[in-house]
Amino acid sequence: MISGSPFSLALLALVGLSLLGLPIGLAMIMGSILYLALSGQDMSIAAEQILNGLNGSYILLAVPLFIFSAGLMNVGTMTDRLLRFCNLLVGRFRGGLGHVNVVQSVIFAGMSGSAIADAAGGGKLIIDMMRRDGAYPASYAAAITAATAVVGPIIPPSIPMVLYALISDSSIGYLFLGGVIPGLLMGLAQMGINTWMAYRHDYPVAERVPLREVPRLTLDAFPALMMPVILLGGIYGGVMTPTEAAAVAAAYAFLMAVLIYRSVSLRDIYGAVLASARSTAAIGMLIAGALAFNYVVTSENIPGTVRQLLAGYELSQWQFLLVVNLVLLVLGCLLEGSTILLVVVPVLIPTAQALGVDMVHFGVVVVVNIMIGLITPPYGLLLFIVAKLSGAPLAAVVRDTIPFILAMLAALILITYVPELVLWLPRRLGYQG
Numbered sequence: 001m002i003s004g005s006p007f008s009l010a011l012l013a014l015v016g017l018s019l020l021g022l023p024i025g026l027a028m029i030m031g032s033i034l035y036l037a038l039s040g041q042d043m044s045i046a047a048e049q050i051l052n053g054l055n056g057s058y059i060l061l062a063v064p065l066f067i068f069s070a071g072l073m074n075v076g077t078m079t080d081r082l083l084r085f086c087n088l089l090v091g092r093f094r095g096g097l098g099h100v101n102v103v104q105s106v107i108f109a110g111m112s113g114s115a116i117a118d119a120a121g122g123g124k125l126i127i128d129m130m131r132r133d134g135a136y137p138a139s140y141a142a143a144i145t146a147a148t149a150v151v152g153p154i155i156p157p158s159i160p161m162v163l164y165a166l167i168s169d170s171s172i173g174y175l176f177l178g179g180v181i182p183g184l185l186m187g188l189a190q191m192g193i194n195t196w197m198a199y200r201h202d203y204p205v206a207e208r209v210p211l212r213e214v215p216r217l218t219l220d221a222f223p224a225l226m227m228p229v230i231l232l233g234g235i236y237g238g239v240m241t242p243t244e245a246a247a248v249a250a251a252y253a254f255l256m257a258v259l260i261y262r263s264v265s266l267r268d269i270y271g272a273v274l275a276s277a278r279s280t281a282a283i284g285m286l287i288a289g290a291l292a293f294n295y296v297v298t299s300e301n302i303p304g305t306v307r308q309l310l311a312g313y314e315l316s317q318w319q320f321l322l323v324v325n326l327v328l329l330v331l332g333c334l335l336e337g338s339t340i341l342l343v344v345v346p347v348l349i350p351t352a353q354a355l356g357v358d359m360v361h362f363g364v365v366v367v368v369n370i371m372i373g374l375i376t377p378p379y380g381l382l383l384f385i386v387a388k389l390s391g392a393p394l395a396a397v398v399r400d401t402i403p404f405i406l407a408m409l410a411a412l413i414l415i416t417y418v419p420e421l422v423l424w425l426p427r428r429l430g431y432q433g
Contacts, residue, residue, distance in 0.1 A: 007300045010035035014293070023282070024339050028289030035296045046292040060287065062162050062172075064280040065246035071272035072253040073108075077263040078224045082107055083125060085221035088209045095198025096205055097130045098144050099191055105148035106155060106187045107225065123149065124389045131390070135204050139396035140197070142386035146397070147190055147404035149382055150371040155183030156232060157246065160341060160370060163287070164363045167294075167346045171360070172242040173235055174426040174433070178364045181425060182415045186368075189407040197403065223260050227252055236429055283338065290342030297343075303350045310351050317355045321362075321416050324348060325369060332373020336381070340370055358433045360426060361419045368412050375401055 014031035018024050029046060036043045073079060083104050090099035104126065123145045130141035153160045156176030165172045197203070209217065231249055234240040240248060257264045264272075297303070310320065331340050345366055352362050374382045377398050387394045415421055423433065 006035045006038035007296065009038060010296060023285060024336065025282075025285035025287075025289035028293040028343070032289075032292035032296050035299075039299075045295065049291050049295045050288045052291075060162070060166065062157075062243045062246035063159055063283055064276060065243075065250045066157055066159055066162075067279050067283075068272065068276040069246070069249040069253040071276045072250070072257050072264070072269070073224075075257070075264055075268040075272050077261050078253075078256060079104075079108070079125060081221045081261075082224055083129070084217050085225070088214060088217050092205065092208050093195075094205055095194050095203045097126070097136065098194035098198060098203070101126050101130070101141075101144050102148045102151075102187050102190050102194065105151050106184070107228070108152065123386060127386070127390045137396075137400075138390045138392035140201075140400045142390035142392050142397045143400035143404065144190070144194060145389075146375045146380075146382040146386040146401060147408070148187070150374055150408065151183050151187050151190075153371055154179045154186065154364070154368060156180065156235075157242070157249070158367065159283075160337065160367045161363060162242070163338065163341050164345070164366060166287075167342065168349055168359050168363060170363055171431075174360050174429075174431045175363050176232070176235065176242065177426040177429060177431070178360045178422040179367070181421050182364055182368060182411070185414065185421065186408055186411045189411045190404055193403045193407045223256050227256075286338050287342060290339075293343060294346055297347065303347050306347050307351045307354060311354075315355070317357055318417060320351065320355050321357065321365065324352075324365070325412065325416060328366065328369035329372065329376070332370060332379075333376045334379055335373075336379070337370040337373055340373070341366070358419060358423060360431065360433055361422045364422045365412070365416050368408075368415055372405065372408050372412065375405060 010031040013034050014027045017027040017030055022030070029050075032046045032049075033043050036045055083100065086100045086103040086107065087096070090096060090103055093099055127138070127141045127145055130136040130144075131138050152158075156179055158176065158179060161175040161179065162172060164170065165175055227249065230252065231245045234248065235242055235245050254269075258269075310323075315323065328340060328344075331344060349359075349362070353359070374380055377383065380398075383394060383397055383401065387397045390397070423431065426433070
């Protein structure tokens, strides 16, 4: 006879199936079905929750569109042109190619909304540039590439912020605005670490770009540089919703690649569509599993239980945010970011609301935590990607990433305890929170 509560057994099944290698989305669906069966409920409720959640969420359309636009940018020459333009801006300083790495990630962040797309797109190119003639160690080139890619989903547009808006019913537009200053702050922190490392290890200064090349390089990159301007101007000018902006991003990337830069073939476009479809299916399955499992969590009143537990400790707003940061940073070492966002964060939101934490501020803090998790061992997905791209040993990449992690943790503390860093820009444009 099976003993234990339906919820504990469902949770055990979820963890066990995940450890056996089943995708986490499918594991959540199986755990939800087991819970419904053991608690005597209609098992079709799982399918109902998935269909209602996916069909009723117009904002989810933004996810595949941003993924597709990033795919088109990666298969064309747009990333290469942006790198040359970034080299023009900051390549002349000590550790110049490291600064180029940071700046190109900040610019690319305004186009893709995905850290993995950033690392996989320009990552290989910039790592090869930094390693040329032994200028930088492969492990350092990989480490700074992973660290700078983290900025991608903090500066708008941002796929994680779209998912947070889904679970919190927050405004995507104000979330996007809230991420601008924190993203730039993290970029500056990374440039500070790169400067320190460059002087410490005597990294070279890149060759200056001749003055006569400035107009050509600027004009070459101009169509790509206009993409964030069009997207953000359209959203905050009231011309388009964030979901419509995602469609515009995909269309603009397609037109640039095919008509302006003429850098892609039909095979390249097909490859981008196929890769985008695979990524979208993986994220869609994860969202579907989270929708089903969130019904289980709600049925068991887990958010209320957590709220009562935390209320027993009489935490202040700032103490609660400290606990959230610690929990999310630890979970980021072990779990994939979207899983944390869709399963763990909904449990924390009611307590945050009860304590008066602003939902836009909370969302940006959550996303920054999850992004730092992408470069924290042992799970840090970006570490595995850049180690493969660079050929450097994973242990060496982790070692060289630590100063950047510390800088980003310092930025996280500022973002957490100085809410105006997040809310100043949204409030300038009408946010009343």
